[in-house]
Amino acid sequence: MGELQSATVSRGTPAAPVMGNPVNGRFGDFGGQFVPETLVPACQELEVAFTEAWADPAFRAELDHLLREYAGRPSPLTECARLSGELGCRVWLKREDLNHTGSHKINNVLGQALLARRMGKTRLVAETGAGQHGVASATAAALLGMECVVYMGEVDMARQELNVFRMRLLGAEVRPASSGSRTLKDAVNEAMRDWVATVESSHYCLGSVMGPHPYPWMVREFHRVIGEECAEQFRTNVGGSPDYVVACVGGGSNAIGIFSGFAEASTRLIGVEPAGGAAVGRGVPGIVHGMRSYLMQDEFGQVEEAHSISAGLDYPGVGPEHAHLSDIGRAEYHPVSDAEVIEAFKLLSRTEGIIPALESAHAIAWVSRERKRLAGSTVVVNLSGRGDKDVAQMMDILGPELQGGTPSSGQGGGS
């Protein structure tokens, strides 16, 4: 409190709180509940159940307990001396990579799985891109004794083989999505088709701040812990608020989570999109997967396929609250190229001993590219996940460059 509300552009309507609750299921013009009639009652029930649970101290206590004792929260805020030296600005990482299962996704999944159980559901359906949300869902299902089915694009199953194996090891069934671009977008389609048929016993455990209301709001609330911890850690360790908070944006959950801790601060909020999946940057308003938001589409409204080196960001849409934050000027969204991401992946590994997820490397890539503009500033990057899952893919890309003299460790090495 006390810091001025920056950057909100008033357009004659009474100022709603920045990042407040959705009104009529919408953030400004974005959001809504564009789902098949079969799912409308389920979405409405979910909204009621979440509202009740979120106001119930017992539910909150159980979730907090799991986040602490099972997932390992709070995650540290690590100052990066060597990276800062190289870039010329002071950089901290919010270490979501250190959570159990290796990414921020677990925050949301533990919340939704507890909620699903409270609603009497016995089965979780999830979509996954990089496999991190699928792994988190499979983990929560194992923890709570629920059945779990994860849809994953065939292309992603190939490039994130390790996570496919982890999900199966955790007892989940992984079903390939073989239509369309065979990536995240198609996995969402399949998960929704499953949910239409199984809605009475299943909860759709959606993995980002997207989809029909109440998901964009509910998933944000479950990730709010990132921003709240981070704001407190920064205040205590450094003082005040950072000049910049930077996060990668696929659907946008890790970004919304960290942004929510700084909505009222003067901090500039930066979302980084892959150049080949820049829904805010290149999209126009459209409706898919239950929401109205920015969407990459052709002149007729056919959804375009995204193309990104990172499976978790390979998505042509974006969560509706990001569309709104962009519209009101509270957050900025910028694209980075695959080549910049590869450099950032190497940069963080080399300077800090932290191998980032390819998704998170997008945020690093923007900071690295914009180092002149950021000179002397304080910058917090949300390190949404760790890079172990990406190592096999990066071996193919970097193999020849890094392999000098080292014996190849068999499959997957140097192509």
Place this chain on the structure above:
Amino acid sequence: MSAAVYGVLETSLRERRELGVKSLVVYLTGGLPGWMDMVRAAADAGADAIEIGIPFSDPVMDGPVIQEASDRALAAGATPPGILADVATLDAGVPLAIMTYYNLVYRFGLERFARTASEAGISGVILPDLPLEESGEWCVAADAAGIETVMLAAPTAPAERLPRVCSRARGFVYGVGLLGITGERDSLASSALDIARRLKAVTDVPVLVGVGVSTPAQAVEACAVADGVIVGSAVVRRAIEVGTAESVGSLVAEFRAALDAKC
């Protein structure tokens, strides 16, 4: 009931009902090679109305058969304005409806889509991802252009919801026969008769059941309660597997004969 004057589609289905005939509505994916001849063949074989699908890249309510048809039509270059322009030249002799996903309509412009469809001779529009709560803007545009917006009603709806859905339905009410997406099933789900019964109890708008009505026998079974059926995947499978207007026509004729003989 607020609608005192019915549109072309609803008038025609009400007339069937008064004559004691069960209605047969056939779905075909627009833009498939030869689709216009298939529409004519379906009408000639006794379909009372035809739904023309405008293919969408991400059809979440559709199973593998209609997904495949959509992909083929898109690959063949199908577009919303192209299909509407073709429809304008199509004299099928029965009421026509468009079935598509909301983004294509939204992108086209709600008013422009409603007007263009109406000028092309379309009577009704069905948008499976536009539920009652989100339908306000579209319905204003549709009503103004004289387009009948068919609403879907699903087995999951609580009792209080059905009358609200029905009061916004024009043309007919589309009772979703099962929990799931489009596609053929071995038997008619018990939910098909349940939803038909629940709808008949609250509305006087024609009640048709679709999704999972795959054979003439299943159509007859559904029509024990419903005013008619919508047959999609079974017909579309003919359209993509055999690919001739005759094969589509002969399947539609089987449905027609069964409904006329046994209902």
